[in-house]
Amino acid sequence: MTDQIHNFKNLNLILKRIIDEIDVGLHVVDEKGNTIIYNQKMMQIESMDIHDVLDKNLLDVFRFTKEGDSTLVLALQEGKETRNVKQTYFNNKGKEITTINNTFPVIKDGEITGAVEIAKDVTKLERLIRQNISRRGNARYTFESIIGSSPPLLEVIENAKRATRTSSSVLIVGETGTGKELFAQSIHNGSIRSAAPFISQNCAALPDNLIESLLFGTKKGAFTGATEHPGLFEQAEGGTLLLDEINSLNPNLQAKLLRVLQEKTIRRIGDTKDTPINVRIIATINEDPIDAIANQHLRKDLFYRLGVVTLFIPPLRDRKADIPQLAKNFVDKYNELFQMNVREVDEQVMESFLAYEWPGNVRELEHVIEGAMNLIINEDSINYSHLPFQYRNKSKFKEVITSDSAIEQFMLNTAQPTVQLKEQMDMIEKYYIQKVLKTNKYNISATAKHLGISRQSLQYRMKKFNLQGNEGQ
Structure with missing residues (x-):
């Protein structure tokens, strides 16, 4: 045993x-x-x-x-x-x-x-495969992904859809944060090249010597340590290459890019032969092309070659009607990411959104909502206290609440310990609207413009507070 x-x-x-x-x-x-x-x-x-x-x-x-x-x-x-x-x-x-x-x-x-x-x-x-896929085919957006229904946005969407029918170069013009890459991906996915690679490269992200070898590739022995390496043009064969912030490329590289567009061939660094390519070029620029040419940020001949189709993406301040829809989309997005159940943006906060100029455009709106939702605990709506400090500090909230010493005095005179916050805010809102109406001689259109809200929104508040005005334009 x-x-x-x-x-x-x-x-x-x-x-x-x-x-x-x-x-x-x-x-x-x-x-x-x-x-x-x-x-x-x-x-x-x-x-x-x-x-x-x-x-x-x-x-x-x-x-x-x-x-x-x-x-x-x-x-x-x-x-x-x-x-x-x-x-x-x-x-x-x-x-x-x-x-x-x-x-x-x-x-x-x-x-x-x-x-x-x-x-x-x-x-x-699996991770390497995903990285390769994201590099070669990270075009997940389509025209259905573009949020908004304002006339300026619908017009540029319609023009972008027309551009899917051909392989002509496209220049997308728009301020930072307007969604230029979203349009580029949508054009790629709507074209006959959708099954081929979509490769995006920010031209401002790397120094000139690296961006050149990255774009055009290298021949083994071209310089010490150089290996046989295909560039992004070759990697995007049959598909689309997005060159973001094209105005950050130096003039010599812009000249080489112009040659690629004209000859449809590339030459690797250190090589002696040209390689034919079949790639659609989409470029983006975050300043007015005329200013970029005048400031020598963009070659005039390259602009003419790239801008066969030119799309101007409107800044958010020119399509404020889309803000409620965009805000809802971002609230839904971060509800899912953060496992939250926020229902809406508070009415007063939405008014400030509609009054604000959004220098950072859609991207800034998304960051403000993400920041606000990080501060929510049990509430089901985004209110003033949740907004990031930097937004509160520069938005219309600051103008409406603190710019007028008379309002400050009004608050001191009317504030009572027994009055709830909403009632106190209503009193301040009524006072401020009365003041702006008087300044604009009770003209509803002029007052609404001054307040940064719609005529309908102003009329609703005037009815709520029993205020009078006139309908003159």
Whole structure:
């Protein structure tokens, strides 16, 4: 009996050593889903300590999109055997893991008594593939992704849609934050090139020597350490190359780019032969092209060549009618990201949004809403107290609330400890509207423009506060 026990212990040690030395992950659970075997390789794959997993239920430790995504759970619940199935899930620290699994149930006397999973780690490979896809085909936006229905926006969308029918170069003009790349991706996805690569490069992000080799590629031996490397033009073959902030390229590179557009060929750095290319060029510029030419930021001949189709994206201040729709879209977006349930933007906050000039355009609006939602705890709407300080400090809120010492005096005279905030704010709002009406000789259109709100919004408030005005223009 002693020899048998000794042999059993030796066998146990040998099996444990084999289990920990094999170059695949091994995870075994009992009939209740509790882990009974978990080897070293599986610990490495899942970045877990054995004490975090052993004797614990699988679903208490790991997070799957749904239980059916777990091959071990399928083996336990349905007796299902899977071979070479890719599975993506998360460990208890939220780290994403991707494996290729062979999973099968353990059956005794017709009953499932456990399940075994043998896993190969493909997390790094999956990440590299995603990076490559994002580099070669990161064109997820279409015209349906563009939020807004104001006439200035609809006009540029219509012109952009027409540009999908050809492969002519496109120059997209717009201030920072207006959504130029969104239009570029939409044009690509609406064209016959949509199945081919879409590659985007910010021309201001890299120094001249690097951007040149990145765009045109290098020949082995062209300079010390140079390797055979295709440039972005070659990588985008058959598809679209977006050159963002084209006005940041130096004049010499702009001349080379002009030659590419004219000859439809590129020459790698250090090479002696030209390579034909079939690539559509879309370029963006964040200043008026005429100013850019006058300031020598853009070559005139390149502008004429690039601007076969020129799209001017309106700044947000010129399409304020889209702000409510954009705000709702961003609230919905961050509700999903932050697992929140914010319903709306407070009416007073929306008025300030409509009055503000938005120098950072749509991007600034998104950042303001994201910042506000980071400060919300239990409320279901974004109000003044949630807005980022830098926005409050420069928006119409500051003008409306603090610019007039008379209002400050009015607050001192009327503030009462028993009056609630909303009632006090209504009194201030009424006072301010009365003051602006008087300044504009009770002209509703002029007053609405001064306040930065619509005539309808002003008329609603005048009715609410029983104020009089005239309809003159």
